[in-house]
Amino acid sequence: MATGALLCLQLARIQTLPMPFPDIVSIPIELLLYLAFLAAIEPRLKWWALALAILGLIGMRFAISSAAALALQIQQGQDLAHWFQQLESSLAVRGVALGFVIVSFLPLRGFFIEEAADLAASQAAAASQKGLEEAAKTGQAEPGVTDQPPERQDKLFEGVALPGTFSIPAQALVSCIPPEYLGTQAQELASTGADVELPLSVITAELPRGKLEFALASLKESLPGNFLADAPDDVFVDLPLDVVVSRLPKGAFVAPEWPAPDWLKLFVDSGLALFSPPSGT
Amino acid sequence: MASINYAQKEIACKVVYYGPGMCGKTTNLLHLHRSIDAEMRGELVALATPGEKTLFFDFLPVSAANLYGFNTKFQLYTVPGQVTYNSTRRLVLRGVDGIVFVCDSQWDKLAENVESFLNLMENLSTYNHCLENVPFVIQFNKRDLPNAAPVDFINYLLKRPPVPQFEAVATEGRGVFETLECVCRYVLAGLRRHELVTATAGGS
Numbered sequence: 055m056a057t058g059a060l061l062c063l064q065l066a067r068i069q070t071l072p073m074p075f076p077d078i079v080s081i082p083i084e085l086l087l088y089l090a091f092l093a094a095i096e097p098r099l100k101w102w103a104l105a106l107a108i109l110g111l112i113g114m115r116f117a118i119s120s121a122a123a124l125a126l127q128i129q130q131g132q133d134l135a136h137w138f139q140q141l142e143s144s145l146a147v148r149g150v151a152l153g154f155v156i157v158s159f160l161p162l163r164g165f166f167i168e169e170a171a172d173l174a175a176s177q178a179a180a181a182s183q184k185g186l187e188e189a190a191k192t193g194q195a196e197p198g199v200t201d202q203p204p205e206r207q208d209k210l211f212e213g214v215a216l217p218g219t220f221s222i223p224a225q226a227l228v229s230c231i232p233p234e235y236l237g238t239q240a241q242e243l244a245s246t247g248a249d250v251e252l253p254l255s256v257i258t259a260e261l262p263r264g265k266l267e268f269a270l271a272s273l274k275e276s277l278p279g280n281f282l283a284d285a286p287d288d289v290f291v292d293l294p295l296d297v298v299v300s301r302l303p304k305g306a307f308v309a310p311e312w313p314a315p316d317w318l319k320l321f322v323d324s325g326l327a328l329f330s331p332p333s334g335t
Numbered sequence: 336m337a338s339i340n341y342a343q344k345e346i347a348c349k350v351v352y353y354g355p356g357m358c359g360k361t362t363n364l365l366h367l368h369r370s371i372d373a374e375m376r377g378e379l380v381a382l383a384t385p386g387e388k389t390l391f392f393d394f395l396p397v398s399a400a401n402l403y404g405f406n407t408k409f410q411l412y413t414v415p416g417q418v419t420y421n422s423t424r425r426l427v428l429r430g431v432d433g434i435v436f437v438c439d440s441q442w443d444k445l446a447e448n449v450e451s452f453l454n455l456m457e458n459l460s461t462y463n464h465c466l467e468n469v470p471f472v473i474q475f476n477k478r479d480l481p482n483a484a485p486v487d488f489i490n491y492l493l494k495r496p497p498v499p500q501f502e503a504v505a506t507e508g509r510g511v512f513e514t515l516e517c518v519c520r521y522v523l524a525g526l527r528r529h530e531l532v533t534a535t536a537g538g539s
Contacts, residue, residue, distance in 0.1 A: 264445030264492045296442045299488055307491040314497045315467040320524035 218303070221249035226297045231282070235270055235289065239280035252276050254306060257298065261306070266293035337432055337526060339405065346405045347393065348522045349412065349430055350515070353455050354437035355447035356416030359476040362505040363437060364390050364413050367515060370508065407526065409519055416451065425458045433522040434471035435514055437505075438493075440483035449492050470521035472499040474514045479504045 127137045224243035227250060228236060243250060256276050260266050267290055274285035337348045352360040368379045376394035393410040414424040436455065438448045459465055473493065475486050486502060499517045503510025 262449070262492060262494075264447075264449040295445065296482070296484065299484070307488065312494050312496050313467070315470075317468065317470045317521055317525055318498065320521060320528060322520045322524050 218254050219251045220254055220298070220301050220303070220306075221251050222293070222298060222301055224248050224250050226294050227277075227281075230291050230294060231270070232289065232291075235282055235284050235286075237280040237283040239278055240282070243278070243281070250277065250281070254302075257293075261298075264295070266295055266298060267291070268293065337407075337522075338430065344405050345408050346403070346526065347408045347410050348432040348519075348526070349410045350433040350435065350518055350522065351427055351431050352411065352413045352435045352437055353424070353428075353451065354416055354476075355439055355444060355451040356418075358416060358437045358439035358444070358448070358451075359503075359505040360413040360416065360437050361390055363435070363474070363476075363503075363511050363514070364392070364411055366505060366508045366511050367394075367411065368392050370512070407523065409522075411515075418450070418454075421454065421458070424454070425461060428455075428458050428464075429462060431459075431462075431464070431469060432525075433518040434466075434469055435474055435518055436471060436493075437474045437476050438489055440475050440477045440486075440489065441480055442482050442484050445484055445489065445492055448489065452493055466496065466498075470518060470525065471496075472501065472514055472518045472521075474501045474503045474505075474510060476503045476505050476510075478502045478509075479507070 124134075124137060127134060224240065225247065228240050228244040231240070253276055256268075256273070257266055260268070269287050270282060270285040270289045270291060271287045273291070274282055337346045339346050352363055354360050364379070368376065371394050377392050379390060379392045382391055390413045391410065393408055412427050414420075414427045434455070436452065439445075456466060459469065473496070475489060477483060486500070490500070501510045501514045501517070503514060505511055
Protein backbone atom coordinates (compact mmCIF):
# COMPACT_ATOMS: atom_id res chain seq x y z
CA MET A 55 0.00 0.00 0.00
CA ALA A 56 2.83 2.36 0.92
CA THR A 57 4.65 1.51 -2.28
CA GLY A 58 1.52 2.27 -4.26
CA ALA A 59 1.11 5.60 -2.47
CA LEU A 60 4.72 6.50 -3.16
CA LEU A 61 4.33 5.57 -6.81
CA CYS A 62 1.34 7.92 -7.13
CA LEU A 63 3.35 10.63 -5.38
CA GLN A 64 6.25 10.09 -7.71
CA LEU A 65 4.09 10.19 -10.82
CA ALA A 66 2.43 13.40 -9.62
CA ARG A 67 5.81 14.98 -8.91
CA ILE A 68 7.20 14.08 -12.34
CA GLN A 69 4.13 15.47 -14.03
CA THR A 70 3.80 18.69 -12.09
CA LEU A 71 6.93 19.82 -10.28
CA PRO A 72 10.06 21.24 -11.80
CA MET A 73 13.41 19.62 -10.97
CA PRO A 74 15.39 22.17 -8.96
CA PHE A 75 18.58 20.06 -8.85
CA PRO A 76 20.36 17.78 -11.32
CA ASP A 77 19.56 14.07 -11.02
CA ILE A 78 22.88 13.28 -9.33
CA VAL A 79 21.75 15.34 -6.30
CA SER A 80 18.00 14.99 -6.33
CA ILE A 81 17.74 11.22 -6.79
CA PRO A 82 19.78 10.23 -3.69
CA ILE A 83 17.90 12.73 -1.51
CA GLU A 84 14.61 11.56 -2.86
CA LEU A 85 15.44 7.90 -2.36
CA LEU A 86 16.64 8.43 1.20
CA LEU A 87 13.34 10.10 1.96
CA TYR A 88 11.56 7.09 0.46
CA LEU A 89 13.57 4.75 2.66
CA ALA A 90 12.74 6.71 5.80
CA PHE A 91 9.09 6.86 4.81
CA LEU A 92 8.88 3.14 4.01
CA ALA A 93 10.70 2.12 7.18
CA ALA A 94 8.40 4.32 9.26
CA ILE A 95 5.08 3.22 7.85
CA GLU A 96 5.94 -0.43 7.25
CA PRO A 97 8.23 -1.30 10.16
CA ARG A 98 8.34 -5.00 9.47
CA LEU A 99 9.73 -4.56 5.97
CA LYS A 100 13.00 -6.40 5.50
CA TRP A 101 15.97 -4.54 4.07
CA TRP A 102 15.76 -6.48 0.83
CA ALA A 103 12.10 -5.57 0.49
CA LEU A 104 13.07 -1.91 0.88
CA ALA A 105 15.78 -2.35 -1.74
CA LEU A 106 13.29 -3.95 -4.11
CA ALA A 107 10.84 -1.12 -3.55
CA ILE A 108 13.55 1.43 -4.32
CA LEU A 109 14.69 -0.39 -7.44
CA GLY A 110 11.06 -0.61 -8.52
CA LEU A 111 10.63 3.13 -8.06
CA ILE A 112 13.83 3.88 -9.95
CA GLY A 113 12.79 1.58 -12.76
CA MET A 114 9.33 3.08 -12.91
CA ARG A 115 10.66 6.62 -12.90
CA PHE A 116 13.22 5.79 -15.57
CA ALA A 117 10.64 4.11 -17.78
CA ILE A 118 8.20 7.02 -17.50
CA SER A 119 10.79 9.71 -18.20
CA SER A 120 12.31 7.70 -21.05
CA ALA A 121 8.91 7.12 -22.62
CA ALA A 122 8.11 10.81 -22.30
CA ALA A 123 11.43 11.79 -23.90
CA LEU A 124 10.99 9.27 -26.71
CA ALA A 125 7.48 10.53 -27.43
CA LEU A 126 8.81 14.10 -27.53
CA GLN A 127 11.60 13.14 -29.95
CA ILE A 128 9.16 11.37 -32.26
CA GLN A 129 6.65 14.19 -32.05
CA GLN A 130 9.28 16.74 -33.00
CA GLY A 131 10.58 14.50 -35.82
CA GLN A 132 14.12 14.55 -34.45
CA ASP A 133 16.83 11.96 -34.89
CA LEU A 134 16.45 9.10 -32.42
CA ALA A 135 20.26 8.64 -32.17
CA HIS A 136 20.33 11.82 -30.07
CA TRP A 137 17.75 10.33 -27.73
CA PHE A 138 19.81 7.14 -27.30
CA GLN A 139 22.81 9.29 -26.30
CA GLN A 140 20.67 10.99 -23.68
CA LEU A 141 19.47 7.60 -22.51
CA GLU A 142 23.03 6.32 -21.98
CA SER A 143 23.96 9.47 -20.11
CA SER A 144 20.84 9.21 -17.98
CA LEU A 145 21.58 5.54 -17.16
CA ALA A 146 25.08 6.45 -15.96
CA VAL A 147 23.72 9.25 -13.78
CA ARG A 148 21.13 6.94 -12.22
CA GLY A 149 23.73 4.23 -11.61
CA VAL A 150 25.98 6.65 -9.72
CA ALA A 151 23.00 8.01 -7.77
CA LEU A 152 21.97 4.51 -6.74
CA GLY A 153 25.51 3.85 -5.50
CA PHE A 154 25.32 6.98 -3.32
CA VAL A 155 22.03 5.84 -1.89
CA ILE A 156 23.30 2.38 -0.97
CA VAL A 157 26.49 3.72 0.64
CA SER A 158 24.70 6.42 2.60
CA PHE A 159 21.87 4.10 3.66
CA LEU A 160 24.09 1.53 5.34
CA PRO A 161 24.99 3.65 8.42
CA LEU A 162 21.41 4.90 8.66
CA ARG A 163 19.87 1.44 8.51
CA GLY A 164 20.18 0.87 12.26
CA PHE A 165 18.39 4.13 12.90
CA PHE A 166 15.53 3.20 10.60
CA ILE A 167 15.19 -0.26 12.14
CA GLU A 168 15.29 1.13 15.68
CA GLU A 169 12.60 3.66 14.80
CA ALA A 170 10.56 0.86 13.32
CA ALA A 171 10.96 -1.28 16.47
CA ASP A 172 9.79 1.64 18.64
CA LEU A 173 6.75 2.02 16.46
CA ALA A 174 5.98 -1.70 16.69
CA ALA A 175 6.32 -1.56 20.49
CA SER A 176 3.96 1.40 20.76
CA GLN A 177 1.47 -0.40 18.51
CA ALA A 178 1.65 -3.46 20.80
CA ALA A 179 1.16 -1.27 23.88
CA ALA A 180 -1.83 0.39 22.28
CA ALA A 181 -3.29 -3.02 21.45
CA SER A 182 -2.92 -4.28 25.03
CA GLN A 183 -4.37 -1.02 26.32
CA LYS A 184 -7.38 -1.56 24.11
CA GLY A 185 -7.81 -4.97 25.74
CA LEU A 186 -7.72 -3.43 29.21
CA GLU A 187 -10.27 -0.81 28.26
CA GLU A 188 -12.57 -3.48 26.87
CA ALA A 189 -12.19 -5.46 30.08
CA ALA A 190 -12.96 -2.32 32.07
CA LYS A 191 -16.10 -1.74 30.00
CA THR A 192 -17.40 -5.25 30.59
CA GLY A 193 -16.23 -5.22 34.18
CA GLN A 194 -14.74 -8.69 33.95
CA ALA A 195 -11.42 -10.29 33.21
CA GLU A 196 -10.55 -11.35 29.68
CA PRO A 197 -7.72 -13.67 28.81
CA GLY A 198 -4.76 -12.13 27.01
CA VAL A 199 -3.27 -13.35 23.78
CA THR A 200 -0.04 -15.28 23.60
CA ASP A 201 2.41 -15.52 20.75
CA GLN A 202 3.91 -18.59 22.39
CA PRO A 203 2.90 -21.77 20.59
CA PRO A 204 2.47 -24.77 22.91
CA GLU A 205 4.95 -26.75 20.79
CA ARG A 206 7.84 -24.57 21.97
CA GLN A 207 6.91 -25.13 25.61
CA ASP A 208 7.17 -28.88 25.02
CA LYS A 209 10.58 -28.46 23.44
CA LEU A 210 11.84 -26.78 26.58
CA PHE A 211 11.58 -30.13 28.29
CA GLU A 212 13.35 -32.28 25.75
CA GLY A 213 16.45 -34.06 27.02
CA VAL A 214 19.88 -33.02 25.80
CA ALA A 215 22.04 -35.86 24.44
CA LEU A 216 25.22 -36.17 26.50
CA PRO A 217 28.42 -37.96 25.50
CA GLY A 218 30.71 -39.72 27.96
CA THR A 219 30.13 -41.64 31.18
CA PHE A 220 29.66 -41.06 34.88
CA SER A 221 30.40 -43.28 37.84
CA ILE A 222 28.00 -44.33 40.57
CA PRO A 223 28.86 -46.37 43.68
CA ALA A 224 27.94 -50.02 43.19
CA GLN A 225 26.40 -49.97 46.66
CA ALA A 226 23.91 -47.29 45.58
CA LEU A 227 22.84 -49.44 42.64
CA VAL A 228 22.57 -52.59 44.73
CA SER A 229 20.37 -50.85 47.27
CA CYS A 230 17.77 -49.89 44.67
CA ILE A 231 17.58 -53.20 42.78
CA PRO A 232 15.54 -56.08 44.25
CA PRO A 233 18.01 -58.73 45.58
CA GLU A 234 16.57 -61.54 43.46
CA TYR A 235 17.75 -59.79 40.29
CA LEU A 236 21.30 -59.10 41.45
CA GLY A 237 24.18 -61.14 40.04
CA THR A 238 27.39 -62.26 41.73
CA GLN A 239 29.43 -59.27 40.62
CA ALA A 240 27.00 -56.81 42.16
CA GLN A 241 27.67 -57.94 45.72
CA GLU A 242 31.44 -58.11 45.10
CA LEU A 243 31.61 -54.56 43.75
CA ALA A 244 29.35 -53.25 46.50
CA SER A 245 31.42 -54.86 49.27
CA THR A 246 34.66 -53.36 47.94
CA GLY A 247 33.14 -49.89 47.61
CA ALA A 248 33.84 -49.82 43.87
CA ASP A 249 32.12 -47.58 41.35
CA VAL A 250 30.22 -48.63 38.24
CA GLU A 251 30.56 -46.63 35.04
CA LEU A 252 27.35 -45.80 33.22
CA PRO A 253 26.97 -43.93 29.93
CA LEU A 254 25.46 -40.44 30.36
CA SER A 255 23.14 -41.24 27.47
CA VAL A 256 21.31 -43.71 29.76
CA ILE A 257 19.95 -40.89 31.91
CA THR A 258 19.57 -38.26 29.18
CA ALA A 259 15.88 -38.76 28.68
CA GLU A 260 14.90 -39.23 32.31
CA LEU A 261 17.02 -36.65 34.13
CA PRO A 262 15.02 -33.58 32.98
CA ARG A 263 11.89 -35.20 34.46
CA GLY A 264 13.40 -35.28 37.93
CA LYS A 265 13.16 -39.04 38.30
CA LEU A 266 15.48 -41.81 37.12
CA GLU A 267 13.12 -44.72 36.64
CA PHE A 268 14.27 -47.57 34.40
CA ALA A 269 13.20 -51.06 33.41
CA LEU A 270 15.90 -53.47 34.51
CA ALA A 271 16.13 -54.74 30.93
CA SER A 272 17.12 -51.29 29.70
CA LEU A 273 19.95 -51.09 32.27
CA LYS A 274 21.41 -54.53 31.57
CA GLU A 275 23.52 -53.49 28.57
CA SER A 276 25.08 -50.60 30.46
CA LEU A 277 26.01 -52.59 33.58
CA PRO A 278 28.97 -55.00 33.92
CA GLY A 279 28.37 -58.56 32.66
CA ASN A 280 27.33 -60.36 35.85
CA PHE A 281 25.90 -57.42 37.71
CA LEU A 282 22.32 -58.54 37.06
CA ALA A 283 21.20 -62.15 37.33
CA ASP A 284 17.96 -61.41 35.55
CA ALA A 285 16.62 -58.31 33.85
CA PRO A 286 12.91 -58.50 33.06
CA ASP A 287 11.11 -55.77 31.11
CA ASP A 288 8.39 -55.34 33.69
CA VAL A 289 10.56 -54.70 36.76
CA PHE A 290 11.40 -51.06 37.29
CA VAL A 291 13.97 -49.45 39.56
CA ASP A 292 14.51 -45.85 40.64
CA LEU A 293 18.16 -44.88 40.58
CA PRO A 294 18.99 -42.60 43.52
CA LEU A 295 18.71 -39.14 41.97
CA ASP A 296 20.78 -37.41 44.66
CA VAL A 297 23.70 -39.83 44.20
CA VAL A 298 23.59 -39.67 40.40
CA VAL A 299 23.36 -35.87 40.30
CA SER A 300 26.28 -35.47 42.69
CA ARG A 301 28.40 -37.57 40.29
CA LEU A 302 27.41 -35.79 37.08
CA PRO A 303 29.70 -33.33 35.30
CA LYS A 304 28.46 -29.74 35.40
CA GLY A 305 27.91 -29.77 31.63
CA ALA A 306 25.08 -32.25 32.18
CA PHE A 307 22.89 -29.45 33.51
CA VAL A 308 22.80 -27.34 30.41
CA ALA A 309 19.23 -26.30 29.76
CA PRO A 310 17.83 -24.85 26.54
CA GLU A 311 17.62 -21.08 26.45
CA TRP A 312 14.43 -19.58 27.88
CA PRO A 313 13.98 -16.02 26.62
CA ALA A 314 13.40 -13.34 29.26
CA PRO A 315 9.67 -12.54 29.41
CA ASP A 316 8.51 -9.02 28.53
CA TRP A 317 6.97 -8.38 31.95
CA LEU A 318 10.40 -8.81 33.54
CA LYS A 319 11.53 -5.66 31.73
CA LEU A 320 8.89 -3.56 33.46
CA PHE A 321 10.04 -0.91 35.89
CA VAL A 322 9.47 -2.11 39.42
CA ASP A 323 9.40 0.47 42.18
CA SER A 324 11.49 -1.27 44.84
CA GLY A 325 11.02 1.62 47.26
CA LEU A 326 7.29 1.05 47.49
CA ALA A 327 6.27 -0.81 50.64
CA LEU A 328 3.28 -2.91 49.72
CA PHE A 329 2.66 -4.18 53.21
CA SER A 330 4.38 -4.23 56.52
CA PRO A 331 5.50 -7.77 57.29
CA PRO A 332 5.77 -8.68 60.94
CA SER A 333 9.20 -8.38 62.45
CA GLY A 334 11.28 -11.53 62.32
CA THR A 335 9.99 -12.76 58.94
CA MET B 336 -6.31 -9.65 33.76
CA ALA B 337 -7.27 -7.61 36.80
CA SER B 338 -10.98 -7.30 37.48
CA ILE B 339 -12.47 -3.91 38.13
CA ASN B 340 -15.17 -3.13 40.66
CA TYR B 341 -16.67 0.24 39.77
CA ALA B 342 -18.97 0.36 42.76
CA GLN B 343 -16.13 0.04 45.26
CA LYS B 344 -13.56 1.78 43.05
CA GLU B 345 -11.21 -1.19 43.27
CA ILE B 346 -8.96 -3.08 40.92
CA ALA B 347 -8.50 -6.65 42.13
CA CYS B 348 -5.41 -8.55 41.08
CA LYS B 349 -5.39 -12.31 41.33
CA VAL B 350 -2.24 -14.05 42.51
CA VAL B 351 -2.23 -17.85 42.48
CA TYR B 352 0.10 -20.09 44.48
CA TYR B 353 0.74 -23.11 42.26
CA GLY B 354 2.80 -26.23 42.82
CA PRO B 355 2.67 -29.96 43.56
CA GLY B 356 0.71 -31.40 46.47
CA MET B 357 2.12 -30.78 49.94
CA CYS B 358 4.77 -28.36 48.68
CA GLY B 359 3.78 -25.61 51.10
CA LYS B 360 1.28 -23.44 49.21
CA THR B 361 -1.23 -23.48 52.01
CA THR B 362 1.50 -22.87 54.58
CA ASN B 363 2.51 -19.78 52.62
CA LEU B 364 -1.03 -18.48 52.58
CA LEU B 365 -1.67 -19.24 56.23
CA HIS B 366 1.50 -17.44 57.24
CA LEU B 367 0.57 -14.41 55.14
CA HIS B 368 -2.93 -14.33 56.51
CA ARG B 369 -1.67 -14.56 60.07
CA SER B 370 0.91 -11.85 59.51
CA ILE B 371 -0.96 -9.22 57.52
CA ASP B 372 -2.75 -6.65 59.62
CA ALA B 373 -6.34 -7.81 60.13
CA GLU B 374 -7.69 -4.42 59.04
CA MET B 375 -5.99 -4.73 55.69
CA ARG B 376 -7.13 -8.22 54.76
CA GLY B 377 -10.25 -10.25 54.40
CA GLU B 378 -11.17 -13.54 56.00
CA LEU B 379 -9.46 -16.75 54.97
CA VAL B 380 -12.00 -18.70 52.95
CA ALA B 381 -11.82 -22.37 52.06
CA LEU B 382 -13.52 -22.69 48.71
CA ALA B 383 -15.73 -25.70 48.16
CA THR B 384 -13.55 -27.51 45.64
CA PRO B 385 -12.91 -31.23 45.45
CA GLY B 386 -9.80 -32.71 47.05
CA GLU B 387 -7.27 -30.58 48.86
CA LYS B 388 -8.85 -27.33 49.97
CA THR B 389 -8.51 -24.26 47.82
CA LEU B 390 -7.82 -21.36 50.10
CA PHE B 391 -8.49 -17.75 49.32
CA PHE B 392 -8.18 -14.39 50.95
CA ASP B 393 -7.70 -10.87 49.73
CA PHE B 394 -5.80 -7.94 51.12
CA LEU B 395 -5.22 -4.29 50.49
CA PRO B 396 -1.56 -3.39 50.47
CA VAL B 397 -0.36 -0.77 52.93
CA SER B 398 0.77 1.51 50.12
CA ALA B 399 -2.05 0.55 47.83
CA ALA B 400 -1.27 2.00 44.46
CA ASN B 401 -3.93 4.31 43.11
CA LEU B 402 -4.49 3.50 39.45
CA TYR B 403 -7.10 5.18 37.29
CA GLY B 404 -8.41 6.57 40.58
CA PHE B 405 -9.03 3.02 41.82
CA ASN B 406 -7.45 1.26 44.78
CA THR B 407 -5.61 -1.97 44.04
CA LYS B 408 -6.31 -5.08 46.01
CA PHE B 409 -4.66 -8.49 45.82
CA GLN B 410 -6.54 -11.75 45.96
CA LEU B 411 -4.40 -14.73 46.93
CA TYR B 412 -5.40 -18.25 45.93
CA THR B 413 -3.94 -21.71 46.35
CA VAL B 414 -4.75 -24.64 44.12
CA PRO B 415 -5.15 -28.31 45.01
CA GLY B 416 -1.79 -29.78 44.09
CA GLN B 417 -2.82 -33.40 43.58
CA VAL B 418 -2.68 -34.56 39.98
CA THR B 419 -6.33 -35.66 39.99
CA TYR B 420 -7.77 -32.19 40.58
CA ASN B 421 -6.67 -30.54 37.38
CA SER B 422 -10.07 -29.07 36.50
CA THR B 423 -10.06 -27.15 39.80
CA ARG B 424 -6.54 -25.89 39.17
CA ARG B 425 -7.52 -24.73 35.72
CA LEU B 426 -10.55 -22.95 37.11
CA VAL B 427 -8.50 -21.11 39.74
CA LEU B 428 -6.07 -19.93 37.06
CA ARG B 429 -8.82 -18.15 35.18
CA GLY B 430 -8.05 -14.42 35.03
CA VAL B 431 -4.76 -14.83 36.91
CA ASP B 432 -2.50 -11.76 37.15
CA GLY B 433 0.52 -13.24 38.89
CA ILE B 434 1.76 -16.70 39.83
CA VAL B 435 3.96 -18.01 42.61
CA PHE B 436 5.27 -21.44 41.68
CA VAL B 437 6.13 -23.19 44.94
CA CYS B 438 8.71 -25.97 44.55
CA ASP B 439 9.16 -28.75 47.05
CA SER B 440 12.95 -28.95 47.38
CA GLN B 441 13.09 -32.60 48.46
CA TRP B 442 14.83 -34.99 46.09
CA ASP B 443 11.93 -37.40 45.97
CA LYS B 444 9.50 -34.60 45.10
CA LEU B 445 11.44 -33.18 42.15
CA ALA B 446 9.52 -35.17 39.55
CA GLU B 447 6.27 -33.81 40.97
CA ASN B 448 7.62 -30.27 40.64
CA VAL B 449 8.40 -30.86 36.97
CA GLU B 450 4.99 -32.40 36.39
CA SER B 451 3.26 -29.53 38.14
CA PHE B 452 5.26 -26.94 36.20
CA LEU B 453 4.32 -28.57 32.89
CA ASN B 454 0.73 -28.73 34.10
CA LEU B 455 0.83 -25.02 34.90
CA MET B 456 1.98 -24.19 31.37
CA GLU B 457 -0.65 -26.46 29.88
CA ASN B 458 -3.45 -24.99 31.99
CA LEU B 459 -2.36 -21.43 31.20
CA SER B 460 -2.42 -22.24 27.50
CA THR B 461 -6.13 -23.11 27.77
CA TYR B 462 -6.69 -19.40 28.56
CA ASN B 463 -4.31 -18.34 25.78
CA HIS B 464 -1.79 -17.34 28.42
CA CYS B 465 1.78 -18.46 28.93
CA LEU B 466 4.53 -17.86 31.45
CA GLU B 467 6.02 -15.25 29.12
CA ASN B 468 3.06 -12.93 29.60
CA VAL B 469 2.00 -13.59 33.20
CA PRO B 470 4.35 -12.35 35.94
CA PHE B 471 5.53 -15.33 37.94
CA VAL B 472 8.18 -16.01 40.54
CA ILE B 473 9.59 -19.26 41.85
CA GLN B 474 9.83 -20.16 45.51
CA PHE B 475 12.10 -23.05 46.51
CA ASN B 476 10.39 -24.14 49.69
CA LYS B 477 11.53 -26.53 52.45
CA ARG B 478 15.14 -25.42 52.20
CA ASP B 479 15.68 -26.43 55.81
CA LEU B 480 15.17 -30.16 55.17
CA PRO B 481 18.27 -32.35 55.06
CA ASN B 482 17.19 -33.99 51.79
CA ALA B 483 16.75 -30.70 49.94
CA ALA B 484 18.18 -30.80 46.41
CA PRO B 485 20.48 -27.97 45.27
CA VAL B 486 18.59 -24.97 43.93
CA ASP B 487 20.71 -25.12 40.79
CA PHE B 488 19.46 -28.61 39.97
CA ILE B 489 15.81 -27.71 40.58
CA ASN B 490 16.35 -24.73 38.35
CA TYR B 491 17.75 -27.02 35.68
CA LEU B 492 14.64 -29.20 35.92
CA LEU B 493 12.47 -26.13 35.39
CA LYS B 494 14.71 -25.13 32.45
CA ARG B 495 16.10 -22.11 34.23
CA PRO B 496 13.31 -19.62 33.67
CA PRO B 497 14.91 -16.15 33.98
CA VAL B 498 12.50 -14.97 36.69
CA PRO B 499 12.89 -13.91 40.33
CA GLN B 500 13.53 -16.86 42.66
CA PHE B 501 13.36 -17.16 46.42
CA GLU B 502 14.51 -19.78 48.90
CA ALA B 503 11.98 -20.28 51.65
CA VAL B 504 10.99 -22.18 54.74
CA ALA B 505 7.28 -21.43 54.79
CA THR B 506 6.73 -23.12 58.16
CA GLU B 507 8.99 -20.50 59.71
CA GLY B 508 7.83 -17.69 57.43
CA ARG B 509 11.24 -17.39 55.80
CA GLY B 510 11.07 -16.04 52.25
CA VAL B 511 7.27 -15.91 52.29
CA PHE B 512 6.81 -12.14 52.25
CA GLU B 513 9.73 -11.59 49.88
CA THR B 514 8.10 -13.91 47.35
CA LEU B 515 4.70 -12.25 47.59
CA GLU B 516 6.11 -8.73 47.53
CA CYS B 517 8.06 -9.47 44.35
CA VAL B 518 5.17 -10.93 42.39
CA CYS B 519 2.87 -8.10 43.54
CA ARG B 520 5.38 -5.49 42.35
CA TYR B 521 5.43 -6.98 38.86
CA VAL B 522 1.65 -7.17 38.74
CA LEU B 523 1.43 -3.51 39.77
CA ALA B 524 4.12 -2.56 37.26
CA GLY B 525 2.02 -4.14 34.52
CA LEU B 526 -1.04 -2.17 35.62
CA ARG B 527 0.98 1.05 35.75
CA ARG B 528 2.20 0.50 32.23
CA HIS B 529 -1.42 0.37 31.11
CA GLU B 530 -2.10 3.54 33.08
CA LEU B 531 0.83 5.31 31.43
CA VAL B 532 -0.36 4.27 27.99
CA THR B 533 -3.84 5.57 28.84
CA ALA B 534 -2.46 8.87 30.10
CA THR B 535 -0.34 9.27 26.98
CA ALA B 536 -3.23 8.40 24.70
CA GLY B 537 -5.56 10.75 26.58
CA GLY B 538 -3.10 13.63 26.45
CA SER B 539 -2.34 13.39 22.76
